[in-house]
Amino acid sequence: MVKTGLYIFSNDLRLDDNPALRLAASEMDQLICFYADDNNPSSEVHQGRGGRSGRRNQFLHESLTALDNNLQHYGHRLVFRKQPLTDAVAELISLHNVTHIYGSINVGRHSNCQWDLLKKEHPTISFQQRHSHTIFNPEDLPFTVDSLPFTFSKFRRQVEDILVDFPTPKPKSLPPPPANLARENTVPNLCDITPGSYFTGGANIGWAHVNQYFNKGLASTYKTTRNGLDGMDYSTKFSPWLANGCVSVKSVIARLKLYERDFEQNESTYWIYFELLWREYFQWYAHRHKDRLFDFSGISLVKPQTSFYAERYQKWCHGNTPYPIINALMKQLKATGYMSNRGRQLIASCFVHELNLDWRYGAAYLEQQLIDYDEASNWGNWQYLAGVGADPKGHRKFDLRKQTEMYDPHGEFVKRWAGNQTDSELDSVDATDWPV
Numbered sequence: 001m002v003k004t005g006l007y008i009f010s011n012d013l014r015l016d017d018n019p020a021l022r023l024a025a026s027e028m029d030q031l032i033c034f035y036a037d038d039n040n041p042s043s044e045v046h047q048g049r050g051g052r053s054g055r056r057n058q059f060l061h062e063s064l065t066a067l068d069n070n071l072q073h074y075g076h077r078l079v080f081r082k083q084p085l086t087d088a089v090a091e092l093i094s095l096h097n098v099t100h101i102y103g104s105i106n107v108g109r110h111s112n113c114q115w116d117l118l119k120k121e122h123p124t125i126s127f128q129q130r131h132s133h134t135i136f137n138p139e140d141l142p143f144t145v146d147s148l149p150f151t152f153s154k155f156r157r158q159v160e161d162i163l164v165d166f167p168t169p170k171p172k173s174l175p176p177p178p179a180n181l182a183r184e185n186t187v188p189n190l191c192d193i194t195p196g197s198y199f200t201g202g203a204n205i206g207w208a209h210v211n212q213y214f215n216k217g218l219a220s221t222y223k224t225t226r227n228g229l230d231g232m233d234y235s236t237k238f239s240p241w242l243a244n245g246c247v248s249v250k251s252v253i254a255r256l257k258l259y260e261r262d263f264e265q266n267e268s269t270y271w272i273y274f275e276l277l278w279r280e281y282f283q284w285y286a287h288r289h290k291d292r293l294f295d296f297s298g299i300s301l302v303k304p305q306t307s308f309y310a311e312r313y314q315k316w317c318h319g320n321t322p323y324p325i326i327n328a329l330m331k332q333l334k335a336t337g338y339m340s341n342r343g344r345q346l347i348a349s350c351f352v353h354e355l356n357l358d359w360r361y362g363a364a365y366l367e368q369q370l371i372d373y374d375e376a377s378n379w380g381n382w383q384y385l386a387g388v389g390a391d392p393k394g395h396r397k398f399d400l401r402k403q404t405e406m407y408d409p410h411g412e413f414v415k416r417w418a419g420n421q422t423d424s425e426l427d428s429v430d431a432t433d434w435p436v
């Protein structure tokens, strides 16, 4: 019997360092490379506003187009369906007699539900998933995922000396697609590309960016520059390609090690690894806590004393609060789909501690906007800042005035992003809806 595999791409939009794809390549007679886009947000608090901004969509589509181009060197096209994964897969199974399904393991709540459903609905099919979004596999860790250390520091101390595996190379070839596959849809052309993005999706462009970052020697000063607010060079900007899986985290670490061997190893180069360990921590945190990643009380037992105020929320989203630095950051996010780590800390702190808003709405807004949206990193960081996550200190409140003095001392950032066009009142109505 002919073995026909279906490879489901998700946040692993690349051919190299993709263990499940390599497995499929070695086991199957025929292969279908597939992506389903059902644009489904991970939490219920999106209020039907759809899952992705135009910028985020654009980066994803560029990444899919690049993957499709790379697959063409292997005699393949990326089969693309804009519909729920379970429906699309059911159709492909019956059209092409699929016998095996492969894909990466990821923390996505929605995607895991879909995989569970697929397994239930197609009991005769063999399913294989592998980790590709993390530095380590569960068996490399000195603890079980269920006993993940409570704090990042404890996690880091236990894992930072573990030798990181080399990334797996691209498969030399892929089994051919089934003969009748030519009629399937491939990635559609994007008609609404918005100019002016800092970033373009795809593995080749992602790698060009990673290489130029190291070639410019920027890694040697990362620790001193990483808290900048604007520009391409103060931090690595690897996150959009890492989040979409155009570039794997293990490959980035291999590149960092080369830099340390051939050019320089110092505190800054270590700090890049340190930050990648934060990312790693949040991945295992999400695997460990599953649905509690989206819970109002997070992994703590206490619900925060915050609520939802529509007017404040709108003002925060549109950069129209009494805080110029927050306004500038929110406008930068809307225009580019990206914001610095310092910026994200400030807007999240403002959301929770100044505006007293329910942190989940802030996380959901960033999920829509960020081109580097990563379920584990976004929701994990929000929990941390809202005081319901992995923070031994309870919560992180930033003094916005002091932070502005420190990170935008000459007001250039606020000026560039028109942060001073503020609304000096936070609320135009009081709690009983009377104008204030």
Ligand SMILES: Cc1cc2nc3c(=O)[nH]c(=O)nc-3n(C[C@H](O)[C@H](O)[C@H](O)COP(=O)(O)OP(=O)(O)OC[C@H]3O[C@@H](n4cnc5c(N)ncnc54)[C@H](O)[C@@H]3O)c2cc1C
Pocket (backbone or CB within 6 Å): 226, 235, 236, 237, 238, 239, 240, 242, 243, 272, 275, 276, 278, 279, 280, 282, 339, 340, 341, 342, 344, 345, 348, 366, 370, 372, 373, 374, 375, 377, 378, 379, 381, 382, 385
């Ligand atoms: C409220 C909030 C929401 C966030 N949402 C996301 C998100 O959706 N996706 C995302 O990738 N990061 C998220 N981060 C983490 C961090 O802000 C971004 O990874 C970083 O700003 C990306 O820019 P960079 O690649 O230049 O980072 P660099 O400073 O160059 O760091 C290198 C890499 O380390 C990882 N990293 C750095 N800091 C963190 C961190 N705190 N948590 C997890 N990983 C980290 C990223 O993969 C990053 O690319 C969030 C942080 C906060 C405070």
